Amino acid sequence: MxxxxxxxxxxxxxxxxxxxxxxxxxxxxNNNAVLTSKDQMPLDENGKLATNLFVYxxxxxxxxxxxxxxxxxxxxYAVAGDLEQSFFGHLEDKDNCHVACxxxxxxxxxxxxxxxxxxxxxxxxxxxxxxxxxxxxxFWHTCRKVEFxxxxxxxxxxxxxxxxxxxGERNVQNELEYGEKHTKFITTFIGHTFxxxxxxxxxxxxxxxxxxxxxxPIGESGNYTGADKxxxxxxxxxxxxxxxxxxxxxxxxxxxxxKKGRLPDDVWGSxxxxxxxxxxxxxxxxxxxxxxxxxxFDVDVYFIQIPWDLxxxxxxxxxxxxxxxxxVELENTDIYGMRQYEKGARLLTHVDRExxxxxxxxxxxxxxxVETAWPVEVHDHANRLHEVVMxxxxxxxxxxxxxxxxxxxxLASGSYINLFTHYxxxxxxxxxxxxxxxxxxxxxxxVGDCRLVGQFDQFSQGAVQCDNPAIGPHLSxxxxxxxxxxxxxxxxxxxxxxEHDHDEEDESDDEEEEAAHEDDSDDEEEEPGHGGDL
Numbered sequence: 226m227x228x229x230x231x232x233x234x235x236x237x238x239x240x241x242x243x244x245x246x247x248x249x250x251x252x253x254x255n256n257n258a259v260l261t262s263k264d265q266m267p268l269d270e271n272g273k274l275a276t277n278l279f280v281y282x283x284x285x286x287x288x289x290x291x292x293x294x295x296x297x298x299x300x301x302y303a304v305a306g307d308l309e310q311s312f313f314g315h316l317e318d319k320d321n322c323h324v325a326c327x328x329x330x331x332x333x334x335x336x337x338x339x340x341x342x343x344x345x346x347x348x349x350x351x352x353x354x355x356x357x358x359x360x361x362x363x364f365w366h367t368c369r370k371v372e373f374x375x376x377x378x379x380x381x382x383x384x385x386x387x388x389x390x391x392x393g394e395r396n397v398q399n400e401l402e403y404g405e406k407h408t409k410f411i412t413t414f415i416g417h418t419f420x421x422x423x424x425x426x427x428x429x430x431x432x433x434x435x436x437x438x439x440x441x442p443i444g445e446s447g448n449y450t451g452a453d454k455x456x457x458x459x460x461x462x463x464x465x466x467x468x469x470x471x472x473x474x475x476x477x478x479x480x481x482x483x484k485k486g487r488l489p490d491d492v493w494g495s496x497x498x499x500x501x502x503x504x505x506x507x508x509x510x511x512x513x514x515x516x517x518x519x520x521x522f523d524v525d526v527y528f529i530q531i532p533w534d535l536x537x538x539x540x541x542x543x544x545x546x547x548x549x550x551x552x553v554e555l556e557n558t559d560i561y562g563m564r565q566y567e568k569g570a571r572l573l574t575h576v577d578r579e580x581x582x583x584x585x586x587x588x589x590x591x592x593x594x595v596e597t598a599w600p601v602e603v604h605d606h607a608n609r610l611h612e613v614v615m616x617x618x619x620x621x622x623x624x625x626x627x628x629x630x631x632x633x634x635x636l637a638s639g640s641y642i643n644l645f646t647h648y649x650x651x652x653x654x655x656x657x658x659x660x661x662x663x664x665x666x667x668x669x670x671x672v673g674d675c676r677l678v679g680q681f682d683q684f685s686q687g688a689v690q691c692d693n694p695a696i697g698p699h700l701s702x703x704x705x706x707x708x709x710x711x712x713x714x715x716x717x718x719x720x721x722x723x724e725h726d727h728d729e730e731d732e733s734d735d736e737e738e739e740a741a742h743e744d745d746s747d748d749e750e751e752e753p754g755h756g757g758d759l
Contacts, residue, residue, distance in 0.1 A: 259283050261306040273501055274336050276300050278327035282309050285322035288352050292360040298369055298415040311337035321347040326368035329437055330502040335494035371438045372532035374410040377401035378444035381425045388418040405511045410532050439503045440530045446508040451522035459517045465710030471576045474627040474657045478551040480669040482628035483603045485613055486620045492542045493618045500590045503529050520571045527565035536560045540646050547648055550622045551584045555648035562644035566636055574631035574713045579657045583649040585625035589615040594639025600684045604629040606668035608707040611699040614685040634720045672696045
């Protein structure tokens with residue numbers, strides 16, 4: 226079709242919309258290709274969506290494309306056939322039109338499942354002014370609008386300025402002090418640019434153009450060594466304290482205290498895309514005043530903050546899953562992460578805050594270079610240890626104030642990224658002091674005799690079988706049952722790195738030292754005891 230003919234068609238369609246006339250018989254103006262398969266979607270080298278999309282059924286193309294002309298922030302696509310069904314088939318009102326925002330960074334497998342708020346309300350396919358307004362409002366107030374945070378690690382405070390895209394003029398917005406607690410989240414639009422200048426020198430130190438919801442660190446986060454503390458003694462004291470704390474909780478919600486599950490595609494896609502888009506925007510988690518639960522004093526632990534509104538969307542969506550598991554109406558209390566563990570990371574056995582962390586989720590967001598499983602350790606209501614292997618997109622429901630949990634085995638390689646969300650019974654901050662209400666599942670305490678039938682490194686594979694199969698496939702091959710805080714400390718010591726793991730990295734000409742290292746290596750081949758407590 227010639228450019229002149231296309232322009233005439235657009236003018237006629239525009240007049241139809243203005244006067245409310247019927248456009249039957251007039252060809253539909255075509256801004257973009259019509260897609261029928263996921264394989265036609267624009268992907269990057271990692272199979273992730275390479276740009277933000279604005280998607281709509283082919284039958285609605287005329288009204289949508291006249292309401293939203295070509296814009297730099299999004300690519301507009303009409304969809305048809307199986308692809309239209311994948312995007313819009315779950316909606317009840319199929320006779321009318323809908324549009325969807327599809328965020329950059331989504332994995333191809335889940336890109337047709339945006340979160341519910343990223344679908345517009347239905348509007349009639351009649352080229353009416355109301356329909357046009359619905360499309361425009363949705364595009365500008367939902368698709369283009371994002372929430373973004375900035376955290377300052379420049380040695381001096383920085384001045385944050387928005388750059389006017391038409392004039393290039395800088396408009397001062399905020400001054401950012403140093404550190405995580407001074408992070409500033411704002412509502413802004415895709416395509417907006419911000420510049421950061423040192424308040425003492427006046428020099429520009431960084432700039433950033435918004436493309437998605439996210440976080441951006443200005444400068445490099447500092448080092449936190451903790452080298453002046455006796456961490457072994459602190460950890461022993463902490464293990465005893467956590468053992469006492471877990472015994473205070475009266476109420477339970479499930480037979481075992483935990484369950485493994487899987488995220489629905491919509492929330493999994495959103496969480497995965499957020500990490501993918503912000504994976505290079507991590508900062509060191511500020512642990513220096515938070516204790517010994519993560520071994521930040523041995524290995525750097527990284528953190529990717531999440532905007533407040535997006536956290537609420539995720540937490541509300543995930544609450545439905547946790548309510549189904551507990552059978553109790555819940556309220557949001559906290560959502561934390563994303564935390565990125567690195568090689569050598571350990572998480573000490575602990576329980577969470579009593580008043581706020583009744584029922585929780587661990588979400589495995591991503592793993593990179595993880596060659597050996599790094600199981601999450603959860604103790605059931607009889608204090609038996611379960612070691613649960615997770616893959617990206619997996620979740621573990623757990624009673625986090627009652628059931629001891631951790632990851633005492635060091636992460637052998639790579640990076641491991643998690644998100645945590647927490648709930649409590651609605652309107653009941655003293656839930657933990659109350660007895661179980663009628664209908665609560667009885668805790669699974671006696672499961673009869675248990676036997677090791679697999680290997681010591683077979684986690685989540687039923688390596689231990691008990692007379693009562695309700696115990697599930699995750700019992701630790703060590704068959705460890707905690708009996709005290711001291712037993713938790715002994716477990717931490719027994720699965721930790723041996724001294725030779727550090728020494729082998731240093732070259733030495735001392736033959737006796739080399740022989741000692743060889744002896745240690747032989748000792749490492751021995752499996753931990755599996756007949757009782759450690």
